[in-house]
Each structure stands twice: as structure tokens, then as C-alpha cells.
Amino acid sequence: MLQKTGASSLDELFSDVPEEVRLKRKLRLPEGVSEYEVRRDVLARLGQNRTPPGSLCFLGGGVWPHYVPAAVESITSRQEFYTSYTPYQAEVSQGMLQALFEYQSLMCDLLGMEACNSSLYDWASAAGEAVRMAARITGRKRALIAGNAGPQRHEVIRTYTEPMGIKLDTVGFDRSKGTLDAEDLRRKVSDDVACLYVENPNLFGVIEDGVADIVGAVQKAGGLALVGIDPISLSLVKEPGGYGADVVVGEGQPLGIAMNYGGPHLGIFAVRDIKLARSMPGRLIGITTAVSDPGRKAFAMVLQAREQHIRREGATSNVCTNQSLMAVAAASYLSLLGKDGFRRLGETIISNSHYAAKRLSKVKGANSPHFSGAFFKEFVVSYDRARAEAVFRRLAKKGVMAGHPLSGLLGPKVEAGLYCVTEVHTRGDIERLAEALEEVL
Amino acid sequence: MKRFSQAYWDEPLLKDLGRPGRVGMRVPTDPAIASRFRDPSSLVPASVRRASVNLPELSELQVLRHFNRLSQMNFSVELGMYPLGSCTMKYNPKVSEMIASSDSIKQAHPLQPSETVQGLLSIFYELERFLSEITGMHRFSLSTAAGAQGELAGVLMIRKYLRDHGGEGRDEILVPDSAHGTNPASAAMAGFKVVKVPSDETGQVRAAKVRELCSERTAGMMFTVPNTLGLFESEVADVCRTVHDSGGLMYYDGANMNALLGRARPGDMGFDIAHLNLHKTFATPHGGGGPGAGPVGVNRKLAEYLPVPVVSKGKDGYGLDYGLKHSIGPLKGFVGNSAILLRAYVYIRLLGASGLADVSSLAVIAANYLWKSLDPEAFPASHGKGLQRKHEAVVSVKSELPGAAMTVAKAVLDYGMHAPTVYFPLIVHEALMIEPTESEPVEMLDEYAAALNQIYREMKEGTLGEVPKNTSVGKVDEVKASHPMTLRVHW
Numbered sequence: 001m002l003q004k005t006g007a008s009s010l011d012e013l014f015s016d017v018p019e020e021v022r023l024k025r026k027l028r029l030p031e032g033v034s035e036y037e038v039r040r041d042v043l044a045r046l047g048q049n050r051t052p053p054g055s056l057c058f059l060g061g062g063v064w065p066h067y068v069p070a071a072v073e074s075i076t077s078r079q080e081f082y083t084s085y086t087p088y089q090a091e092v093s094q095g096m097l098q099a100l101f102e103y104q105s106l107m108c109d110l111l112g113m114e115a116c117n118s119s120l121y122d123w124a125s126a127a128g129e130a131v132r133m134a135a136r137i138t139g140r141k142r143a144l145i146a147g148n149a150g151p152q153r154h155e156v157i158r159t160y161t162e163p164m165g166i167k168l169d170t171v172g173f174d175r176s177k178g179t180l181d182a183e184d185l186r187r188k189v190s191d192d193v194a195c196l197y198v199e200n201p202n203l204f205g206v207i208e209d210g211v212a213d214i215v216g217a218v219q220k221a222g223g224l225a226l227v228g229i230d231p232i233s234l235s236l237v238k239e240p241g242g243y244g245a246d247v248v249v250g251e252g253q254p255l256g257i258a259m260n261y262g263g264p265h266l267g268i269f270a271v272r273d274i275k276l277a278r279s280m281p282g283r284l285i286g287i288t289t290a291v292s293d294p295g296r297k298a299f300a301m302v303l304q305a306r307e308q309h310i311r312r313e314g315a316t317s318n319v320c321t322n323q324s325l326m327a328v329a330a331a332s333y334l335s336l337l338g339k340d341g342f343r344r345l346g347e348t349i350i351s352n353s354h355y356a357a358k359r360l361s362k363v364k365g366a367n368s369p370h371f372s373g374a375f376f377k378e379f380v381v382s383y384d385r386a387r388a389e390a391v392f393r394r395l396a397k398k399g400v401m402a403g404h405p406l407s408g409l410l411g412p413k414v415e416a417g418l419y420c421v422t423e424v425h426t427r428g429d430i431e432r433l434a435e436a437l438e439e440v441l
Numbered sequence: 442m443k444r445f446s447q448a449y450w451d452e453p454l455l456k457d458l459g460r461p462g463r464v465g466m467r468v469p470t471d472p473a474i475a476s477r478f479r480d481p482s483s484l485v486p487a488s489v490r491r492a493s494v495n496l497p498e499l500s501e502l503q504v505l506r507h508f509n510r511l512s513q514m515n516f517s518v519e520l521g522m523y524p525l526g527s528c529t530m531k532y533n534p535k536v537s538e539m540i541a542s543s544d545s546i547k548q549a550h551p552l553q554p555s556e557t558v559q560g561l562l563s564i565f566y567e568l569e570r571f572l573s574e575i576t577g578m579h580r581f582s583l584s585t586a587a588g589a590q591g592e593l594a595g596v597l598m599i600r601k602y603l604r605d606h607g608g609e610g611r612d613e614i615l616v617p618d619s620a621h622g623t624n625p626a627s628a629a630m631a632g633f634k635v636v637k638v639p640s641d642e643t644g645q646v647r648a649a650k651v652r653e654l655c656s657e658r659t660a661g662m663m664f665t666v667p668n669t670l671g672l673f674e675s676e677v678a679d680v681c682r683t684v685h686d687s688g689g690l691m692y693y694d695g696a697n698m699n700a701l702l703g704r705a706r707p708g709d710m711g712f713d714i715a716h717l718n719l720h721k722t723f724a725t726p727h728g729g730g731g732p733g734a735g736p737v738g739v740n741r742k743l744a745e746y747l748p749v750p751v752v753s754k755g756k757d758g759y760g761l762d763y764g765l766k767h768s769i770g771p772l773k774g775f776v777g778n779s780a781i782l783l784r785a786y787v788y789i790r791l792l793g794a795s796g797l798a799d800v801s802s803l804a805v806i807a808a809n810y811l812w813k814s815l816d817p818e819a820f821p822a823s824h825g826k827g828l829q830r831k832h833e834a835v836v837s838v839k840s841e842l843p844g845a846a847m848t849v850a851k852a853v854l855d856y857g858m859h860a861p862t863v864y865f866p867l868i869v870h871e872a873l874m875i876e877p878t879e880s881e882p883v884e885m886l887d888e889y890a891a892a893l894n895q896i897y898r899e900m901k902e903g904t905l906g907e908v909p910k911n912t913s914v915g916k917v918d919e920v921k922a923s924h925p926m927t928l929r930v931h932w
Binding site: 001002004005006007010012013014015016017018020021022023026027028029030031032033035038039041042043045046047048049050051052053055057059061062063065067068069071073074075077078079080081082083084085086087088089090091092093094095096098099100101102104105106108109110114115116118119121122123124125128132150152153155156158159160162163164165200207208209210211212234235236237238239242243251258259260261262263264265274277283284285286287288289290291292293294296298299300301302303304307308309310311312313314315317318319320321322323324325326328331332334335336337338339340341342343344345346347348350351352354355374376392393396401404423424426427 | 481548748
């Protein structure tokens with residue numbers, strides 16, 4: 001091989017690397033070991049983590065414990081999917097293209113939207129892209145962010161929009177109900193507002209029952225209504241298209257994707273008006289036919305002129321690698337559950353969470369739920385005397401991950417944590433949670 | 442030549458499959474809880490209650506068949522050679538998949554207290570040390586989800602650092618004309634004006650040219666080494682000095698780091714910031730377009746500017762530090778693409794110092810060998826005469842025919858091999874960008890070169906015919922697809 005390359009030695013193949021920048025020593029890394037040794041060591045170290053089934057997880061806030069069906073794992077473990085690249089050569093990549101197209105279609109129906117891209121990194125970065133898009137479209141430099149949206153989204157929106165000179169204003173929320181403060185919104189919305197970003201259900205798990213008016217208020221001022229969602233909630237909660245949302249972003253992780261200590265997850269990004277598709281970030285897959293056989297359906301990446309590999313500095317976003325495999329997981333998950341299963345799942349979740357909230361209300365020193373607004377799968381519990389941080393740590397010591405502190409969000413005097421209950425939690429689990437909370441409070 | 446025919450299933454869309462009432466998964470329900478909530482949907486206020494959800498109605502087997510059939514219509518690294526230039530489609534070790542499927546990571550919630558995830562955090566801490574040593578950088582943030590997000594983090598750090606040091610007026614980023622599209626797109630997202638740096642006739646960037654373009658408006662430069670032509674930038678150290686002298690910072694695009702493991706390090710070349718694509722160099726699978734991970738590293742003076750969180754080590758063990766003094770902030774909601782980071786860690790442990798150096802040696806030999814195996818009359822190199830290639834080689838297709846590179850790309854699919862990257866870099870006419878990686882055995886490289894040479898002969902003789910013909914579908918009508926109404930089906 002070396003002979004054919006024209007070089008007389010391996011080092012000669014690197015002779016174009018100037019002396020001054022050449023590394024003249026070996027990398028200071030451990031030497032490689034066998035697969036067996038690596039596996040044994042890494043699994044042993046991972047074993048120090050406290051995770052289900054050895055412990056219980058009632059945490060939410062943007063990543064939630066849900067069951068990942070075996071069939072979904074089987075599909076995403078197909079090497080044909082996971083060892084392929086972006087489907088640049090459509091003719092040999094029809095499988096991934098159709099799977100992503102199915103994802104886009106399923107999401108459009110779930111969200112009540114007209115166009116959904118084939119994924120962004122996660123909820124927060126999708127929210128960041130959405131605010132940037134709203135500013136581009138409206139030419140305005142002020143964005144309203146719901147004060148009861150997740151701080152992770154709020155912070156990432158700030159990072160994404162700061163270079164565009166966008167000013168973020170927070171809209172307050174009703175301290176007893178937990179929903180967005182419509183009065184405060186009216187005060188802050190004006191004709192210089194590019195958009196409002198609101199979550200439904202919001203960070204506290206509370207369903208925004210007045211969301212149609214909220215959306216209407218910002219649209220009346222010429223801004224875009226951006227709504228952040230947990231897709232599982234749409235089993236029972238109205239689709240954002242149904243109340244007029246312009247852009248929907250969200251976290252697709254509940255749709256058959258493991259929590260994975262933060263990722264990979266699935267950033268959802270969809271628009272209601274098909275005309276906005278040309279302003280969207282991210283890849284889009286379209287349905288078409290073969291050139292020589294107009295009867296044979298085929299799929300291809302479309303509207304690529306928006307993207308960085310064509311438009312460079314004029315692109316709608318720099319995104320290239322996305323979360324395609326996670327979109328395949330979501331498509332297979334939604335197909336497995338289907339119309340009836342998905343609804344039943346929603347019913348189980350809302351029943352379990354309400355059962356749990358009621359059970360925790362019997363714990364002395366706990367106010368559960370803290371807010372009076374309707375909730376889906378998450379709820380806030382406030383504590384009469386204990387510090388939220390201490391409760392959180394002490395519960396964890398007992399093998400119960402629950403009550404992530406809502407530091408400062410509810411005012412200086414309120415100590416509270418967020419709880420999430422889903423289909424994975426049994427009555428026994430909820431009992432264990434209640435007993436643990438009783439012990440630490 | 443071996444015969445190949447890709448599977449074709451005339452697979453309907455999900456909406457055309459199934460029957461009303463069918464469900465593919467039983468949902469857990471506790472009768473004792475269910476009996477307390479006769480109509481659970483009434484817990485949702487009527488104003489925002491959903492009437493019904495339109496989804497397919499299939500059995501579990503039907504869903505599996507549907508997606509398994511689709512998978513058979515998808516080319517992948519484990520099926521055949523996939524030499525997409527700049528994408529580094531190497532073998533993804535199976536053991537990484539096995540380890541990443543452990544409940545110890547899958548069931549870990551990113552908000553659980555750090556004392557309950559010490560195992561994983563210790564691995565991340567070590568991974569950060571590994572990546573710092575490999576690149577010669579001081580510190581890494583593992584939080585960025587992909588290469589492009591690493592780039593965005595990089596230019597945002599340049600922006601913030603300059604503003605903190607009296608450089609508010611510096612609003613230009615230099616980007617070579619051979620750069621990936623993500624470079625100018627990232628710079629623009631961070632609010633910079635992009636100044637294009639022309640490559641010379643060898644395909645390299647000259648320090649003298651950079652000097653001409655530098656001014657008091659220069660914030661920095663994004664530089665890919667080796668570049669997208671597969672050439673090591675021989676004046677890289679001078680370029681770094683030039684930009685530094687004019688008050689700018691240097692950003693290393695690590696897309697092509699696969700060529701340099703154990704041979705050269707961006708930190709030693711003079712770069713201030715560097716990102717790595719773990720889904721390229723560090724063998725994590727590309728997932729049909731993602732997920733990836735794009736950790737970003739910096740030298741000492743920028744350490745406090747990294748995107749948060751970073752992994753910390755203190756007297757109480759490992760933790761996530763969100764408190765960096767000058768951080769540009771977070772770019773992702775939670776931690777990072779942890780399951781991808783874990784796979785990259787496994788890869789580094791498997792190979793170690795010597796193994797990683799061998800990766801680059803083998804990747805470079807393979808690229809040069811394949812390049813030299815191509816008919817030089819048919820596939821001349823437009824740049825880099827007399828220079829060795831690093832991880833990839835870029836050639837032109839010599840032809841009067843329009844779209845010749847695309848024709849070659851489609852024709853090679855018929856051999857059961859993937860096409861090279863085409864029409865990139867933009868400075869090469871009818872470009873084929875070929876990156877075989879270290880994973881391919883020599884007989885595969887021979888087969889690939891023979892296929893390209895044969896295709897060219899048939900093109901020239903006019904006997905090639907319609908291509909591709911052995912793929913699931915023939916040439917796809919991309920023009921017809923490029924209308925927004927084709928983006929979904931209505932149920």
C-alpha cells in the first residue's frame with residue numbers, strides 16, 4: 001500500500017506537517033485494552049450511578065421518565081439506520097428518508113401544524129432557533145418569555161439570541177394558579193414584540209387554560225406565538241394548532257427515547273403556516289417520485305437552499321448534524337401506541353399524577369399540589385418548613401430522585417420542588433415516594 | 442465486479458396501513474387508580490381539551506415490519522464502503538452500543554443530584570482530560586450537541602472575550618473559501634460579518650493573504666486543518682500568528698482531526714479554540730444524520746468562557762459546574778449528548794495512545810492509496826500538485842458533460858458502495874471528495890477505485906446508461922419534491 005502512495009515510509013506521508021507543529025512525543029493517554037476489559041471497567045463505573053430499577057425517578061422539567069418499548073429499541077438498533085449518514089444520496093437512502101417523512105407527518109398531526117422539520121438537537125435549542133426565526137421574520141428585536149417556562153429553555157434562548165441584539169422580557173405568572181399572568185402580558189405586549197414564547201403545560205406542569213387568548217394577544221400586536229410542548233401531553237391537551245400557535249417547539253424525548261443523562265434527545269420544530277417553511281431551520285424531507293417512473297413514490301431532502309451547505313452565511317441556521325435516529329424512534333413509538341394507545345397512555349399518566357399529588361398532600365408539611373391550576377403529569381409541592389434543596393438531597397439518599405428545587409422561581413419565601421409521575425410509576429412507587437417525603441420533612 | 446441489488450419493498454405510508462381499533466402496545470394501568478378517575482380527560486380544562494388524536498392503528502408486528510423494511514432500503518457503514526468526504530464514516534464499535542444501552546445511563550435523569558451519578562461524571566471528567574491531551578487544549582466543555590453547535594460556541598466565545606477586552610468593534614470573521622458551510626453560517630449566527638479567504642492554486646491558505654485581510658475589525662478566523670481538500674495547511678502556525686498579531690482569535694474546526702491523532706495538535710499550532718466531532722473521529726454512529734456530539738475546547742485564557750456546564754472535580758467528588766465567570770451560557774437544555782460522549786470514551790479506551798496514532802496513519806495511507814489507484818486522466822486533482830493527502834482526496838471528474846460528478850456518484854451506488862461527497866469544496870470543478878477512513882481493508886479500496894475507473898470508461902464510451910438502476914428506486918425527482926406541500930401527508 002505504502003509503495004502505491006509514493007511514500008517510502010509512514011512518516012513521509014506526514015512530511016507535509018511542518019516540524020514546528022509536529023507532536024514529537026506520544027499522546028499521554030492510557031494504552032488500549034481489550035473489549036472485555038473496557039466493558040467490564042466502564043460498566044462497573046456506570047454501576048455506581050443510582051438509576052431505576054435500583055432507585056425511583058420522579059424528576060421532570062424537560063426530561064421525563066417514560067417507558068421505551070422494546071420494539072422501538074429494536075428499530076433504532078438496526079445498523080442500517082444508526083450507521084448511516086445524512087441521506088444525501090436519496091436513491092440508496094429511501095428507508096431513512098421515508099422514516100423521517102413519516103415522523104414529519106405524524107408530528108404535524110399531533111401538533112396541528114403544517115410543516116415539521118426532521119429534528120433539531122433538543123427542546124431548548126429549538127426554542128432558541130424559534131425566537132431567532134421570529135426576529136428575522138418580523139424584523140423586531142424584543143421577545144417575551146413566559147416566566148413559568150423552563151429555565152433551561154430561557155437560558156438557551158438567551159445564548160442563541162444575544163448576538164442578534166434581541167431583548168428578552170419575562171412575563172409573570174399567577175402565584176396561586178401557576179398559569180401565565182394575562183394582565184402582565186397585556187402590559188408588556190406591544191407592536192415592537194417579535195414573539196412570545198410560552199410553554200403548555202408550563203414548567204410547573206400546569207395547563208395554560210387561557211392559552212388561546214395569550215396567543216391571540218401577541219398575534220394582535222403582530223408578533224409570533226411560539227409554544228413549547230411535551231408531546232405526550234397532547235394525548236389529552238389540545239394541539240397547539242388548534243389554538244393558533246405559529247411555531248411549536250418541544251422535547252420529543254418522551255416518545256420512545258431514554259433520558260440518557262441529558263441526551264441525545266429530540267428537538268421538535270414545526271410551523272402552522274406552510275409559507276414559514278422556507279424560513280425554518282433544519283432539514284426537511286419531501287415526497288416525490290422516481291424520475292423514470294412517476295408511479296413509484298420516492299423521498300428526498302427538500303428546500304435545501306435554506307441550509308448552511310448551500311446558503312452558507314445566509315442560511316436560516318448553522319445546523320447540520322441533527323437527531324435523525326431519535327426522530328425514527330418517535331415515529332415508531334407513535335405508530336406503536338396509535339390513536340387509542342396514545343390516548344390511554346395520557347389517561348394513565350394524568351390519573352397516576354393526580355393520585356400521587358393527592359397522596360403527597362397527606363404528608364405533613366407538604367402542600368400538594370402547590371398551584372391550583374389543572375396539571376397533566378408534573379406538579380409542584382411546597383414545604384412548610386424544610387429547604388427544597390435539602391429535601392431533594394435527602395430524598396436522593398433514600399434512592400428517590402424527586403422534587404427538583406425550583407430555586408427562586410416562586411419568590412424568596414417559597415420552598416418548593418417539582419414532581420413528575422407517569423405510566424412507569426406504580427402505586428407502590430408512589431407510596432414509597434410519600435413515605436420517603438414523610439421521613440425527610 | 443460483484444452484482445448488487447438493493448432491497449425494494451413497495452412500503453406504504455403508515456397512514457395507509459392498519460385498521461381502526463388496533464394498538465401495538467399495551468399501556469400500564471392500575472385498576473385501583475383508574476377506578477378513582479372515571480373520566481381522566483375531564484381533568485384537562487374544557488377550553489384546552491383534545492377531542493382525539495389522529496395516529497396510525499397497527500399491531501406491534503406491523504410496526505416492526507414497516508420500519509425493518511425501510512431499514513433494508515437504507516445504505517449504511519455495516520453494509521458497504523461509505524467514503525463520504527469530510528464525514529469520516531468509520532466503523533462504530535459494537536461494544537460502545539452495548540455499553541450505552543445500560544440502564545445506568547439510559548435511566549439517569551440530568552437533574553438528579555451529582556452524588557448519584559458519580560460513575561458517569563468520572564467518565565466525563567476523564568474524557569475531558571483525554572480530549573484536552575489529544576488536541577493540546579487546556580479545557581473542554583462536553584455540552585455542545587454537534588459540530589455546528591461547537592462552532593457556534595467557539596465564535597460566541599470569540600465575541601464575548603473580545604468585548605471583555607476592548608474589542609467591540611471587531612465584527613469580522615475570516616473563513617477560507619474551502620470551508621464547510623457551517624463555518625460561515627455559525628459566524629453569521631454569532632453576529633459576525635464573514636470575510637472569505639481565497640485559497641491559492643495549491644489549495645492552501647497563505648499567511649500573506651490572511652495578513653492582507655486582517656484589520657482592526659478582525660475578530661478571528663475559523664480554520665480547518667487538514668483542509669477540505671485533504672491538505673495539511675503548511676502555513677498554519679504563521680496564519681495563527683498573523684491573526685493573533687492583528688488582535689483576533691483562532692478557531693480550529695476539528696472536522697478533519699482523524700488525520701492528525703498523535704501527529705499534531707491544534708493547541709500546538711496556535712489555536713485558541715477547537716471543536717471535535719465525536720461522530721467522526723471518535724467513532725460514534727451517525728444515526729442517519731444525527732445525533733452527534735461536538736465538544737469544544739479552549740486554551741487557558743478562554744477557560745472561563747466555555748459553554749456551561751463543564752465537569753468539575755472537588756473534594757465531594759465530580760459535579761457539573763454552571764458557574765464559569767464569563768461563560769457564553771448554555772447551548773443545550775441538559776448536560777450534553779451524554780450517551781454519545783460515553784461511546785467516544787469507550788473508543789479512546791479501546792485504542793489508547795498507540796491505537797489512536799495508528800488510526801490516523803491508516804486513514805492517511807488509505808486515502809493516498811485510493812487516490813493513487815484512480816485513473817489520473819479521468820480524475821485529475823485540481824489542487825495540491827505534488828502534495829500528500831491526509832484523510833481524504835478531492836478530484837475533479839474530467840468531462841465535458843454537465844453534472845459529471847453527480848453521474849459518477851449515482852453510478853457507484855449501483856456497485857453496492859456509497860458515493861463520495863460531491864460538488865464540495867466549492868472551489869473544485871465537478872468535485873468528488875473521497876474519505877475511505879482507516880476502517881476499509883485494501884481489497885475494498887481496490888474495488889472502489891476499479892468501480893470509479895470503470896464508470897469513467899463507460900461514461901466516455903457512452904455505454905453507462907441510466908444510473909442508478911440497482912438501488913431501491915431509480916433517480917429521484919428532487920425538483921418535484923422541492924415544494925412545501927410535499928412535506929407531510931394529511932391523515
